[in-house]
Amino acid sequence: MVSRIMSWTYRRAVPTVDGMAQATRTGRRPSTLETLWRSTVGKKAVMAVSGLVMLLYLVFHMLGNLKVFFGPDDINGYAAWLRTLGQPFLGHGWFLWIARFGLLAAVGLHGVAAYQLSRRDLAARPTGYAHRRRRASYATRTMRWGGIILALFIVWHILDLTTLTVNPRAEEGHPYQNIVASFSHWYSCVIYIVAMLAVGLHVRHGFWSAAQTLGANNARRDRALKATANGLALVLTAGFLSVPVAVMTGVVS
Amino acid sequence: MNLTLRIWRQAGPDTAGSMTTYQVSGISPDMSFLEMLDTLNEELILRGDTPVAFDHDCREGICGACGMVINGRAHGPERTTTCQLHMRHFADGDTIDVEPWRAAAFPVVKDLVVDRSAFDRIIGSGGYITAPTGSAPEAHATPVPKEAADTAFEHAECIGCGACVAACPNGSAMLFTSAKVVHLNVLPQGAPERSGRVRSMVEAMDSEGFGGCTNTGECATACPKGIPLPSIAAMNREYLRSLR
Numbered sequence: 001m002v003s004r005i006m007s008w009t010y011r012r013a014v015p016t017v018d019g020m021a022q023a024t025r026t027g028r029r030p031s032t033l034e035t036l037w038r039s040t041v042g043k044k045a046v047m048a049v050s051g052l053v054m055l056l057y058l059v060f061h062m063l064g065n066l067k068v069f070f071g072p073d074d075i076n077g078y079a080a081w082l083r084t085l086g087q088p089f090l091g092h093g094w095f096l097w098i099a100r101f102g103l104l105a106a107v108g109l110h111g112v113a114a115y116q117l118s119r120r121d122l123a124a125r126p127t128g129y130a131h132r133r134r135r136a137s138y139a140t141r142t143m144r145w146g147g148i149i150l151a152l153f154i155v156w157h158i159l160d161l162t163t164l165t166v167n168p169r170a171e172e173g174h175p176y177q178n179i180v181a182s183f184s185h186w187y188s189c190v191i192y193i194v195a196m197l198a199v200g201l202h203v204r205h206g207f208w209s210a211a212q213t214l215g216a217n218n219a220r221r222d223r224a225l226k227a228t229a230n231g232l233a234l235v236l237t238a239g240f241l242s243v244p245v246a247v248m249t250g251v252v253s
Numbered sequence: 254m255n256l257t258l259r260i261w262r263q264a265g266p267d268t269a270g271s272m273t274t275y276q277v278s279g280i281s282p283d284m285s286f287l288e289m290l291d292t293l294n295e296e297l298i299l300r301g302d303t304p305v306a307f308d309h310d311c312r313e314g315i316c317g318a319c320g321m322v323i324n325g326r327a328h329g330p331e332r333t334t335t336c337q338l339h340m341r342h343f344a345d346g347d348t349i350d351v352e353p354w355r356a357a358a359f360p361v362v363k364d365l366v367v368d369r370s371a372f373d374r375i376i377g378s379g380g381y382i383t384a385p386t387g388s389a390p391e392a393h394a395t396p397v398p399k400e401a402a403d404t405a406f407e408h409a410e411c412i413g414c415g416a417c418v419a420a421c422p423n424g425s426a427m428l429f430t431s432a433k434v435v436h437l438n439v440l441p442q443g444a445p446e447r448s449g450r451v452r453s454m455v456e457a458m459d460s461e462g463f464g465g466c467t468n469t470g471e472c473a474t475a476c477p478k479g480i481p482l483p484s485i486a487a488m489n490r491e492y493l494r495s496l497r
Contacts, residue, residue, distance in 0.1 A: 032496045032497075035452070035496060036496060038459075039455055039456065039459055039492070040425075040455075040458075040459050040464075040465035040466070041455050041465075041466075041488075041489055041492045041493075042492070042493075042496070043465070044465055044466065044489075045489070045493060117465045117467075120423075120464055120465060121422070121423035121424075121425070121464035121465055121467065122423075122464075123357060123462070123464075124356060124357045124358065124423055124424035124425065124462060124463055124464030125355060125356060125357065125421075125422060125423060125424040125464065126357050127355050128355065129322055129325055129350075129352055129355060130259070130261070130272050130350060130352060131322070131324050131325035131350035131352065132325065133324070133325035133326070135422055135469065135471055136422070136469040136470065136471060140467070140468070140469050140470075141469075143467065205468070208468070209467070209468040211486070212468050212482075212483070212485060212486045212489070213466075213468070213486075213489055214489065214490075214493065215486050215487065215488075215489040215490025215491070215492075215493055215494075216486070216490075217483050217486035218483045218486060218487070219481060219483050222482075222483055
C-alpha cells in the first residue's frame with residue numbers, strides 16, 4: 001500500500017502526456033462496465049463471454065436432442081423433466097424461463113456488440129485494395145453473415161419447436177412428434193442443415209477467438225485451443241444434424 | 254527483367270487517386286523493390302513526369318519507414334520490409350500492383366506515402382515508463398527474469414511500420430499496440446504503470462479510428478518482425494486485468 005501511494009504521488013509530480021498518469025482523486029472515473037463497453041477490447045470481451053454462454057447452452061441442447069434416438073418416451077420425458085428442474089424452490093417451468101431470459105440477454109449483447117464493432121471495423125477501412133486477395137479462413141470470413149443467418153434461424157426455430165406456431169403438428173408436450181413432423185418437410189430440413197453448418201463455422205472461429213479476446217490464449221496453448229474449437233464445431237454440427245438425417249432416413253419416425 | 258507496374262498515384266491528401274500503369278525494363282533480380290522504384294522514378298524525372306512518392310529511410314529493414322502493399326500483401330510476397338524485398342521474388346514479365354497502406358487512421362499524403370502519426374500518438378499515450386532518465390543504471394540493480402526479458406525483446410522488435418494495420422481487414426492497430434504494451438508490461442521497470450498504460454493506449458488506439466480485432470491473424474502474417482498473434486491475447490489479458 002505504501003509503495004502504491006508513493007508511486008501515485010510520484011507520478012503526479014512528473015508532468016506526463018495526458019492519459020496514463022492522469023487519474024486524479026477528484027475526477028469522476030467511468031465505471032468498469034462503462035469503460036468495458038466503450039472500448040473495442042472490452043466490447044469484444046462482452047461478445048466473447050456471451051458467445052461462450054451460448055456455446056455452453058448449445059452443448060447441452062445437442063446432448064438433449066440425442067434423446068430422440070431413445071424413443072418418444074425418453075425425449076418427451078426429458079422435456080417434461082426440464083420443466084420440473086429446481087422444484088420446489090422454483091415453480092413449474094421457471095428454470096426454462098430463467099434460461100430463456102439469460103440466453104436472450106446473451107444473444108442481445110452478442111448481436112449489439114457485433115453490430116457496433118462491425119460498423120466501426122468497416123469505417124476503419126474506407127478504401128479497399130485494388131489487388132484483391134482471399135484473406136483468412138472461410139470460417140473467419142463468414143462470421144458476420146453466419147451470425148445473421150443464425151439470428152434468423154433462432155426466430156424460425158422458436159416458431160417451429162417452442163411456440164409451435166409454424167409446426168405442422170404443434171402438439172404441446174410432445175417434442176418427439178413435433179420434431180418428426182417438422183423434419184418431414186424438405187424446407188424445414190434445408191433451413192436446419194444450413195443453420196447447423198453455420199453454427200459449426202461460427203464456433204470454429206468463435207471459440208478460439210473468444211479465448212484470444214479474453215486473454216486465455218498464448219503461444220503454447222494456441223494449437224490446443226484451435227483443436228478444441230474444431231472438435232467442438234464438428235461434434236456440435238454432427239450431433240445436431242443427426243436428428244434431421246435420422247428423420248429423413250426413417251431411423252426416427 | 255521487364256515489368257508492368259500498376260501504381261496508386263494521388264497528388265495530395267484531398268485529391269482523388271487512381272492506379273496508373275508503367276513499364277520498367279532492365280531491372281536486375283538483385284535490386285530491392287525500392288531500387289526498382291528508384292529506377293522508375295529516374296525515368297519519370299527524365300521524361301518530365303512527377304516521380305512516385307514513397308517513404309523510405311534506412312533501407313536496412315530496421316527503421317519501419319518504408320511500406321507499401323504489393324500485390325495485395327503488406328511489404329509484398331516475402332515476410333520482410335519493402336526495402337529488403339528483392340526483385341528475384343518476381344518473374345520477368347510480371348504485373349505488380351503497388352498501393353499505399355489503406356486505413357482510415359492512415360490518410361494518404363501522396364501516392365504511396367501515408368500519415369502514420371496516429372502510431373506516435375498511441376506511443377505518446379503510454380508507450381514509455383515514467384522514470385527519471387540520465388546515466389544508464391547498473392544492470393543488476395533490477396533483476397529481470399530471462400523469460401520476461403525474451404518476451405520484452407521479441408515485442409520491442411516492432412518497428413512501427415504499420416503493415417499490421419494495412420493487412421488487417423478492419424484497419425486495426427491491435428498488433429502494434431499489443432507489441433508496445435507487452436514489451437513494457439512484462440518488465441519490472443514497466444510494471445508499476447501497467448494498468449494505466451494498457452488502458453490509456455487502448456483508449457488512444459480507439460480514438461484514432463482504428464478498427465477492432467476480429468482475430469483474422471492477417472496482421473501477424475504480414476508483420477516483418479514476426480510479432481506473434483498471441484500478443485493480442487496478452488494485451489487483452491492486461492486490459493481486462495486493469496479493469497478489475
